[in-house]
Amino acid sequence: MAPQHLCSLKGFVLLASSVLLLLSGPVCPSDLDSSVPPEPSLTLETPQAGAPVILLCRAPEGHSGVLFELYRERKMVDSMRFQQETENARFTVREEGGGDSRELYCCMYHDRHRRRSVFSSPYLELEWGPGARDWADLLPAPLLSELALDPGDEEVILECKGLQSYPGAEFTLFHLGSTDPLTVRHAPATRSVVRFHLSVRQPHPTPYQCQYSVLLGPDRKQSERSHALTLTGLTGTNLMTDVAPRPPPPSGAPDWPLITGCVSAALLFLVVLAGLAIALHRRVKALAEKRKKREEVRFWQHLHSTDHILDLTLRRGSIGSLEWGDSPSARLRTSSQSTQCPLSTFQNPAVS
Numbered sequence: 001m002a003p004q005h006l007c008s009l010k011g012f013v014l015l016a017s018s019v020l021l022l023l024s025g026p027v028c029p030s031d032l033d034s035s036v037p038p039e040p041s042l043t044l045e046t047p048q049a050g051a052p053v054i055l056l057c058r059a060p061e062g063h064s065g066v067l068f069e070l071y072r073e074r075k076m077v078d079s080m081r082f083q084q085e086t087e088n089a090r091f092t093v094r095e096e097g098g099g100d101s102r103e104l105y106c107c108m109y110h111d112r113h114r115r116r117s118v119f120s121s122p123y124l125e126l127e128w129g130p131g132a133r134d135w136a137d138l139l140p141a142p143l144l145s146e147l148a149l150d151p152g153d154e155e156v157i158l159e160c161k162g163l164q165s166y167p168g169a170e171f172t173l174f175h176l177g178s179t180d181p182l183t184v185r186h187a188p189a190t191r192s193v194v195r196f197h198l199s200v201r202q203p204h205p206t207p208y209q210c211q212y213s214v215l216l217g218p219d220r221k222q223s224e225r226s227h228a229l230t231l232t233g234l235t236g237t238n239l240m241t242d243v244a245p246r247p248p249p250p251s252g253a254p255d256w257p258l259i260t261g262c263v264s265a266a267l268l269f270l271v272v273l274a275g276l277a278i279a280l281h282r283r284v285k286a287l288a289e290k291r292k293k294r295e296e297v298r299f300w301q302h303l304h305s306t307d308h309i310l311d312l313t314l315r316r317g318s319i320g321s322l323e324w325g326d327s328p329s330a331r332l333r334t335s336s337q338s339t340q341c342p343l344s345t346f347q348n349p350a351v352s
Helices: 003-024 256-305
Strands: 041-044 053-058 065-072 075-086 088-093 101-110 124-128 143-146 155-161 170-175 183-186 193-199 208-216 219-222 321-323 331-333
Touching (some): 041 101, 053 101, 075 088, 155 170
Antiparallel strands (some): 041 053, 065 075, 065 101, 143 155, 155 193, 170 208, 321 331
16 A cells, blocks of 8 residues: 555544544543542431430441541540441530530541541531520431532522421521521422522622421421532522522423434544545555556567567579469460560661
8 A cells, every 4th residue: 555545544534533532522531539538417416305415427428438436626536437338427425514515526437448538517516504505406407419510501409308207398598607598498298308599690609508497386496507518610609589490301302412413423424434435446446557557567578578570581483384274284384485576677677
């Protein structure tokens, strides 16, 4: 194969491969596990009257640990080790000393690779003493999470999930450290979860917290606030109270982007095949022409190298007698006679 044809064919194949890769979209690498596990959440479980306070240290969804540690103001006060990985651990805390006091607690966990997570945040504050709030009046804190954000969408969805034993609860969304509710939503009668829709409009980097309340008897009891959640990938958020969630596309509707991409890929594949066929045809044609030229050169070389002298030797023959007629006995005999001049003047001159 000629070098120029080989280079052009390789360049065409590389160009077609690059276009195919561009149409198929960027190749997304697999998500690698971070060297540091994400932070857990520390919440207060509902205690019985007169019972000790129980703190629940829970690892994020999809993560687990074999060792959980409880800290009071950065000093470890308790730890729990498990033979197998688990998602949470419960710690019992009691009042130490007398009088009014406030204590800040946080927790962390170790995974099976002995990697330590970061500390839970914010700190969980417990009040002790006569002026402290009755812990039996508080319900367990809900779980606030951020759902997947669509890159082409300008809104993010927060999901606040309470206890399943309290369906139809009233959920409230707050900014961290604020007592003014941003919005209030009621869960369906058979569910204990609501969703808050936020859109990117104004700078608002403050983390969010949610809380729920239920009617137990004549009184309404509230839960502890959830852990603070900072939105990822957004410069700011502003609550949208008038925008309803986007309805999902009907199941029977065709996915036009997918169809367009498939058709484009098929057309590009056909173009590549056609290009390869044309290049192969040209290559075969060039080889056939070269072979024909070589045969012509070989023919002329053979022709020039051959001796072209013809044997034209004349043989001496007698023409004295010729046979005429159909009979073999019929012969014409000739004899050489002297040529007689028809001019009689020179033979017999007139006598004067």
